[in-house]
Amino acid sequence: MTSRVLTTPLCELTGVRHPVVQTGMGWVAGPRLVSATAEAGGLGVLASATMTLPQLAEAVREVKSRTDQPFGVNLRADAGDAEERVDLLIRERVAVASFALAPSERLIGKLKDAGVVVIPSVGARRHAEKVAGWGADAVLVQGGEGGGHTGSVATTLLLPQVVDAVDIPVIAAGGFFDGRGLAAALCYGAAGIAMGTRFLLTSDSAVPREVKQAYLAASVNDTVVTSRVDGLPHRMLRTALTDSAESRSLLRRLPDALRQAVAFRSLTGMSWRRMIGDGLAMRRAHGLPFSRLLLAANTPMLIRSALVEGHPDAGILPAGQAVGVIDELPSCAELIDGIVTEAARILRERSTAVHQP
Template identity: 80%
Template sequence: MTAPVLDTALCRLAGVRHPVVQTGMGWVAGPRLVSATAEAGALGVLASATMSLEQLGSAIREVRERTANPFGVNLRADAGDAEQRVDLLIREGVRVASFALLPDQRLIGKLKDAGVLVIPSVGARRHAEKVQAWGADAVLVQGGEGGGHTGPVATTVLLPQVVDAVDIPVIAAGGFFDGRGLAAALCYGAAGIGMGTRFLLTSDSAVPEEVKRRYLAAAAGDTLVTSRVDGMPHRMLRSALTDGAESGGTLRRLPGALRQAVAFKAMTGMSWRHLISDGLAMRRAKQLPWSAVLLAANTPMLIRQALVRGDADAGVLPAGQVVGMLDELPGCAELVTRIVGDAARVLGESAGRITAAEP
């Protein structure tokens, strides 16, 4: 089945067929999922935070071997080697650079001068206004229904605020999983939608099948936003691990966090200098105590335990609230085609049901 064309500012900007973005999820958004998304006509985004610089270069080249379509890379603006990663994207001719944290004006300018599109993620109107003033090409707005780290404001409240405040394309994220959501976002004035959990739960995702089944069995109320795992708010499935983190004190978690930091350093090839530099940047940006900075090594390793190794009981399962709406594992091509087709149908049917009354 061929999806209809919903041509939006996002499609024209990024050179994609459909106004759908697969967001950069650590350990999930690798070459396999990103290339499948790109082949489906949507914008796939590689997650680079859990990769070394060399691994990122290899992943970019693998995606390019799998597809000729545009794709993006998600970066951490506060990473100690952010500058080198930006240089890598420029050398490799990556189409889009997305950011989980706000990049500074200099990084945005460097990317734009090289012809790379810059799409930061934000959770507040003022942040969208700031990155637009700095030259961002578009902005992804995530409401509280999503990963939980951008703030508690719901997408239906946050999205119209940002659409009204900026003149660049706005991508809506947080709570989207089907064509009705895409239609609603377009009606709000967005240029497309971003989805994480929905793409995690596809047949093209490399997440172990037994872990996917754990997600599919979850209800919308089975998620919580907690900062007790690493000091930063994250939405995840409830588990024995989250129950223990919620009831345990910081001091009890610090020894384990230190071990995780050492393991993360060894796995990514990151030097102690870069690891400490990243910690300092996080401490300044988020005004965190050193205990929370140390705990921040917990999340990538605990997510890896679940999403790579398949140990859902010992790891962390990140999830948006839409997890409670999902009960199947379509391929990316089927998913994107269905979402766009359903959105076109919903928009057409809605227009047909409305009759303008004479005053």
């Protein structure tokens, strides 16, 4: 395995050996994947948005039983119980809190006072400047190539903007899958890379093998960014469901969305009050009309149908464009070792070439 050959400010900040982050993918980033990433020297991040508070507590303790390495938890800043989740992270001494939406200045301060590293995810320079001004320790910036909810600006344009705008470590996401990408990100001034699709497609991922095969069979042209599924730009594999969503009217899709939202409530044990409160918070954050909020509430069950139950044609398969260049299922240890080794070699060779007379 690789020795500690690429130490960056991200490593120093979080205590990980390698500047590689596994993102908090809903239904995918559970204790098994997170602990495997942590053991391999990367920063594994638990996805908590699809967990109740007791489920999150159990997942955190399971990760801690599997590894003594640092790991993180991804939180929804607009969740009705965000405060309780922050308190849980503090009690359990979780190393890193990441956020899909910008947390409040007060929450950032509370976590930092307890020694928890705060890393919000952003999709624009102004958002990075805002959270940096509020005291965030680092920022993860995702370009349009990334999977799930994403923006329209390519990583190669967004990343240098953010690096130039803030004086905290910047983690690059969107389109990364190998050591060449890590080397390029470091040359741009990033402190590391974050990957979702690449970690989903590992042997440590709990996603059913037949679903992984659907991902492996995809080309770089087989993803689509659509707002027709949940009202927000969402990059996913093109399937029969996405084609249907693109062709059917909003009115025709609402009954199915309502049934899925009821199923999600039953599965998670969330109260209607909590679901409505979270929905209103999402509406304020994204400016969604009420009809689109119902579609957004529907999304977790559609993702679960594909990634947990193994029905890719009946659900959503979030995917970055990098899916089209991935053709194997390494372990997390093999993946991170290969990425860091390749990046170190490339940087060493380029440095030697540049300094030759």
